[in-house]
Amino acid sequence: KAGVTQTPRYLIKTRGQQVTLSCSPISGHRSVSWYQQTPGQGLQFLFEYFSETQRNKGNFPGRFSGRQFSNSRSEMNVSTLELGDSALYLCASSLVLAGGQDEQFFGPGTRLTVL
């Protein structure tokens, strides 16, 4: 079974631009979560989608948004990029919504650099 895939793997943008990252979950998984990972802050939860609906949201500004399609693939968008948005963006999929001991499977991430 194929794992979680993320595209692109690397991205370089300049301040003020916007960016869209894509995530394809493991086949059959309906929950997709997004995380930002930086050396200073570690992993931070952005949002979770299940059945095309945002079910959980972390403490990030409205410049960060996402959506999920009917095939469970998900995209996240960051508008008006800032230098501090430089990070590894990780997508994780799971069978169900968070709860109990469900395991998330992470993709390799998209490394975003904002110049």
Place this chain on the structure above:
Amino acid sequence: KNQVEQSPQSLIILEGKNCTLQCNYTVSPFSNLRWYKQDTGRGPVSLTIMTFSENTKSNGRYTATLDADTKQSSLHITASQLSDSASYICVVSPSRDTGRRALTFGSGTRLQVQP
């Protein structure tokens, strides 16, 4: 504020040696604690998960322990291999029903195994 503290921040050991990584948390109430391994340029992979009623959980050469009274967990790696070089992240979930926004991540321990 819920926090997860990991120590040491980084560690260098010789191949074949054992090591122990520490995770202290203040998350309450507590549901489960998970250890992840993250290779450079890859997403985290789950090693073990423990609920508050479990004291130890093994996965091959990895053994995690949990003391829910002192709110401490450790990850012991036996007979280290070069492939163990990675970051190890401790993640605590406060409750079955609070969703992923409540996950608290440690900043990780970077382990380097040298030949």
